[in-house]
Amino acid sequence: MTKKSTKLLIFLAVIIVLLLLFRVDLLEALSAVLAFAAAAAAALFIHEAGHVIGAFITRRKVVYFRLGPFTLSVLDKKMYFSMKNFYWIGHVLVDVAEFQDDESYRANNAKQSIIFILGPVVSILTGVLALTVIKASYDTLFVTMFGIISLVYGGGTLLFSDGRMARKMSDPSKALLFYWNVLYSVPVPREKSLAYLLEESERYLFNKYIPNKKAIADNFDDLAVLYYAKYFSQISGENGINRINFIAVIREGFEENTLKRRERIMGMLILCEEIVLLSLAGEKEEAQELFELIEHESELQEVSKLRIRTYMEHSTVMAAQYFAKRKEMNGRAEAIRNVFDYYEERILKEQGLWIS
Numbered sequence: 001m002t003k004k005s006t007k008l009l010i011f012l013a014v015i016i017v018l019l020l021l022f023r024v025d026l027l028e029a030l031s032a033v034l035a036f037a038a039a040a041a042a043a044l045f046i047h048e049a050g051h052v053i054g055a056f057i058t059r060r061k062v063v064y065f066r067l068g069p070f071t072l073s074v075l076d077k078k079m080y081f082s083m084k085n086f087y088w089i090g091h092v093l094v095d096v097a098e099f100q101d102d103e104s105y106r107a108n109n110a111k112q113s114i115i116f117i118l119g120p121v122v123s124i125l126t127g128v129l130a131l132t133v134i135k136a137s138y139d140t141l142f143v144t145m146f147g148i149i150s151l152v153y154g155g156g157t158l159l160f161s162d163g164r165m166a167r168k169m170s171d172p173s174k175a176l177l178f179y180w181n182v183l184y185s186v187p188v189p190r191e192k193s194l195a196y197l198l199e200e201s202e203r204y205l206f207n208k209y210i211p212n213k214k215a216i217a218d219n220f221d222d223l224a225v226l227y228y229a230k231y232f233s234q235i236s237g238e239n240g241i242n243r244i245n246f247i248a249v250i251r252e253g254f255e256e257n258t259l260k261r262r263e264r265i266m267g268m269l270i271l272c273e274e275i276v277l278l279s280l281a282g283e284k285e286e287a288q289e290l291f292e293l294i295e296h297e298s299e300l301q302e303v304s305k306l307r308i309r310t311y312m313e314h315s316t317v318m319a320a321q322y323f324a325k326r327k328e329m330n331g332r333a334e335a336i337r338n339v340f341d342y343y344e345e346r347i348l349k350e351q352g353l354w355i356s
Contacts (some may be wrong), residue, residue: 039145044090050122051092054115063093063186075187100192109169116166123154172204173221180228189339194232201229202240213244217253223266230273235343247274265299272304279311319353
């Protein structure tokens with residue numbers, strides 16, 4: 001029995017004891033709990049379906065639909081079902097249209113805002129419908145709970161998550177970070193879009209930080225943009241992102257212990273990329289020195305250590321362990337891969353480290 005299962009059983013046992021102590025009718029309580037669970041699941045499904053409707057309206061492709069423990073993925077017009085879902089509550093990943101200039105980029109921003117907004121809008125509309133029209137004919141506990149949960153969830157996500165993300169698509173940093181995340185999560189690489197993002201990220205970071213490059217150490221989103229840009233610069237062979245030596249700033253933050261927790265984690269990932277780049281360039285001593293700076297960081301995951309050692313030691317054994325760990329962590333079916341998997345496999349093959 002897992003720790004999560006044990007905690008769940010203890011929680012249920014405590015609830016039952018409390019119900020008995022306060023002489024609550026167990027059948028009525030159980031009915032209420034089941035009605036709430038069913039209503040919550042239905043409300044979450046409707047909310048995520050709203051994002052799917054947004055994808056259809058904007059002619060975008062849904063990559064996967066996740067709810068509870070279930071994941072439904074679409075790849076090459078085939079559907080794959082999995083019982084592994086990292087998000088649990090619910091999540092829909094929608095692909096983006098190809099963009100390679102400012103006009104197509106802005107058009108994507110507008111469409112993505114529609115996809116974000118339609119989740120909360122559909123939740124609120126169905127909540128109102130449930131508490132008025134449906135409740136007038138079927139006045140049940142389930143309908144009441146569904147209506148309330150839909151309204152609360154729709155209003156909450158409109159104010160604090162989906163609605164906020166829709167508004168942030170006009171923010172250069174937020175939009176860049178969003179597209180980097182999506183384009184590395186989809187199954188098929190979009191080289192032109194990634195090349196545009198790299199160029200746009202370089203322009204954004206340089207214009208903002210040329211006067212004071214140390215300021216990036218306090219901005220998590222911009223550090224994340226830098227991380228993705230450094231990774232793709234390694235893939236594309238474009239080295240423009242290194243024209244400003246951000247590595248020295250991040251290294252100083254580690255040596256003087258001045259980085260906040262979130263910025264420290266992102267800075268660590270950037271240093272991991274720098275170690276890989278140094279290893280590929282044959283600068284093993286510099287790579288080892290930088291690795292020693294972060295090797296014992298508690299937030300440095302085992303998969304990152306395996307990746308670094310794969311390139312530092314040029315080891316096929318490490319490479320096999322690294323990819324096996326990635327599959328274990330991601331919990332994806334063999335057929336479902338993302339762009340990061342694609343590029344990692346390509347680099348390993350180029351370096352003679354891939355064993356199929």
